[in-house]
Amino acid sequence: MAKSEKPDREKNRLTARAARYARVGANVGGVAARYAGRRLLGGTPDRAGEASALSSALGRLKGPLMKVAQLMATIPDLLPAEYAAELQKLQSEAPPMGWAFVKRRMMAELGADWEKKFASFEHHPAAAASLGQVHRARSLDGAELACKLQYPDMQSAVEADLQQLQWLLAVRRRFDSAIDTSEIGKEIGARVREELDYRREAKHVALYRAMLDGVDIVRVPRAWPGISTGRLLSLDWLDGSKMLAHKNDPLAARNALARAMFTAWWFPFSRFGVIHGDPHLGNYTVFTRDGVPAGINLLDYGCIRIFPPTFVRGVVDLYHGLLRSDDDLVVHAYETWGFRRLSRDLIDTLNIWARFIYAPLLDDRVRSIADGVKPSEYGRREAFRVHQALKQKGPVTVPREFVFMDRAAIGLGAVFLHLRAELNFYRLFNEAIERFSMERVAKRQADALAAAGLSQA
Numbered sequence: 001m002a003k004s005e006k007p008d009r010e011k012n013r014l015t016a017r018a019a020r021y022a023r024v025g026a027n028v029g030g031v032a033a034r035y036a037g038r039r040l041l042g043g044t045p046d047r048a049g050e051a052s053a054l055s056s057a058l059g060r061l062k063g064p065l066m067k068v069a070q071l072m073a074t075i076p077d078l079l080p081a082e083y084a085a086e087l088q089k090l091q092s093e094a095p096p097m098g099w100a101f102v103k104r105r106m107m108a109e110l111g112a113d114w115e116k117k118f119a120s121f122e123h124h125p126a127a128a129a130s131l132g133q134v135h136r137a138r139s140l141d142g143a144e145l146a147c148k149l150q151y152p153d154m155q156s157a158v159e160a161d162l163q164q165l166q167w168l169l170a171v172r173r174r175f176d177s178a179i180d181t182s183e184i185g186k187e188i189g190a191r192v193r194e195e196l197d198y199r200r201e202a203k204h205v206a207l208y209r210a211m212l213d214g215v216d217i218v219r220v221p222r223a224w225p226g227i228s229t230g231r232l233l234s235l236d237w238l239d240g241s242k243m244l245a246h247k248n249d250p251l252a253a254r255n256a257l258a259r260a261m262f263t264a265w266w267f268p269f270s271r272f273g274v275i276h277g278d279p280h281l282g283n284y285t286v287f288t289r290d291g292v293p294a295g296i297n298l299l300d301y302g303c304i305r306i307f308p309p310t311f312v313r314g315v316v317d318l319y320h321g322l323l324r325s326d327d328d329l330v331v332h333a334y335e336t337w338g339f340r341r342l343s344r345d346l347i348d349t350l351n352i353w354a355r356f357i358y359a360p361l362l363d364d365r366v367r368s369i370a371d372g373v374k375p376s377e378y379g380r381r382e383a384f385r386v387h388q389a390l391k392q393k394g395p396v397t398v399p400r401e402f403v404f405m406d407r408a409a410i411g412l413g414a415v416f417l418h419l420r421a422e423l424n425f426y427r428l429f430n431e432a433i434e435r436f437s438m439e440r441v442a443k444r445q446a447d448a449l450a451a452a453g454l455s456q457a
Contacts, residue, residue: 096128097151102135105149109232117227121147127282131195131302136237144237145224146299154196154231162189187400191277195302198233200454204301205235207452211268217260217295219287238297240285246293247418253293257286258421260295262428265412270432273312273445277404278303279411281418305404306449309441310336315405316436319429322351322358330354338399346396349389356382357409360425367425369416 102123106114115121118137125133132150139145166185194200202223209220221236228234246257264284268274276283276298283300286293314336321329327347334342334350355362360369390396449455 096125096133099123101152102149105152106232108152109149109229110227118145129282132231137234139224139227144239145227146221146235146237147227148198148233148235150196150198150231158193158196162192182397183400184398184403187403190400191303191305191404194304197230198228199230201233201301202228203452203454204304207274207304207448207454208268208298208301210448210451211272211274212264215263215267217256218264219295219297221297221299238285238287238299240287240297243281243284243286243296243415244418246286247420249293251420251422254419255421255423257293257296258416258419258423259428261412261415262423262425262432264296264298265408266429266432269307269312270316270436271441271444272448273307273309273441274448275305275307275405275408276301276303277305277408279408279415281415303404305401305408306445306454307401307405309438309445311401311405312436312441313438316433318354319358319361319433322355323362337402340397345389349386350396352382352389353386357406361429362426364426365424366422368420368422369413369425 102125106121110117117140119140119142121137122135124135126136126146127134131154132148135147135149137145137147162185202225205221205223209222212218212220219238221238224234224236243257246253261279261284265276265279268276278300284296284298286295287297288294314333317329317336318333320326321333330351331342331347334347339346339350360367360371363371
């Protein structure tokens with residue numbers, strides 16, 4: 001049995017879960033209790049202070065609860081604005097683990113002679129996040145590598161933290177029943193569990209290489225199976241600069257990057273039914289040609305959502321329904337996605353958010369995403385209107401598959417806001433869905449998944 005598969009290591013151990021419950025309780029319980037106490041006693045809320053304390057606690061904990069916090073922060077109106085703003089910082093400010101930890105983890109994955117399998121391996125991580133950290137290395141034949149190493153006991157931490165998540169969501173439902181978060185919790189749990197499996201992530205890399213083959217404005221690395229395991233993923237190192245380093249570039253350069261981002265997200269979804277569900281600034285960098293930004297590097301493939309082709313048809317049907325003011329097609333799209341008990345009032349409420357998300361795609365002209373709205377206010381008015389309406393007419397259960405689709409759309413829009421890009425999003429989207437048919441998506445998806453060794457949605 002390989003060292004990375006020893007039964008006494010990295011399993012969902014009761015002792016590890018118990019220890020995790022204790023750490024979570026000590027770090028997060030006080031914040032949750034303070035929030036609940038204020039609501040029950042009618043005290044003045046201190047959301048900014050509570051949000052900062054929660055962010056600090058989760059940053060110390062690392063692991064899936066921090067990942068869950070990142071996910072929750074990007075789902076519109078799931079959390080108060082103060083909480084979302086603080087928790088979004090966790091996406092790029094996770095504290096790294098030290099070299100002694102790295103050596104132990106690498107030995108567990110590749111054996112005692114693990115260092116002999118690399119020409120070099122940098123001691124300090126190039127990046128640190130919720131479930132693992134990335135070290136720059138060099139292969140024996142001189143290739144530059146990015147080695148993502150998972151923190152220990154993550155499987156136990158996942159199960160403990162997801163149980164805590166269910167409790168937190170239940171508390172939220174008690175105080176605010178406008179949105180039934182039960183399906184949101186299930187979807188987050190499924191995706192976080194998948195992110196622990198680095199062998200699956202390597203298959204996601206292969207999937208994206210197949211889907212974006214021939215697309216020269218998006219770069220996808222190769223996986224190195226000989227020096228990868230279920231908790232260690234070695235990929236090509238892709239040189240690039242941070243996206244925000246280009247926010248003051250000339251408009252043409254910013255538009256080129258926005259076009260690359262649009263392609264990276266909408267091309268796989270509209271043609272293969274696959275979407276990258278985690279479009280935050282740490283998951284891509286910018287590459288240049290002759291000193292000019294030419295495209296993006298996609299760096300992380302843990303949070304990939306594979307949709308049934310019927311869901312893709314729902315996205316296209318809703319677009320055409322809104323474009324043509326075809327109420328029957330709009331309702332059909334919502335039903336395809338899994339929304340149930342659709343009254344006229346609920347449809348009107350859902351349409352508030354749908355028209356906000358689709359607005360740039362319905363407008364056949366060059367424009368920014370916000371189109372004159374202050375970036376800090378982008379989407380807030382619509383989210384407030386939806387929430388108030390659901391308080392009166394809800395609750396609504398958000399279908400599982402909708403969660404990451406909505407999250408990806410919001411995350412992608414945030415990138416366009418940062419870049420202040422001005423594009424004809426209508427034409428870009430219609431190019432992406434040109435000659436759309438569910439049968440064509442199903443065939444492309446089956447072929448791409450088979451090539452990557454993945455099963456269908």
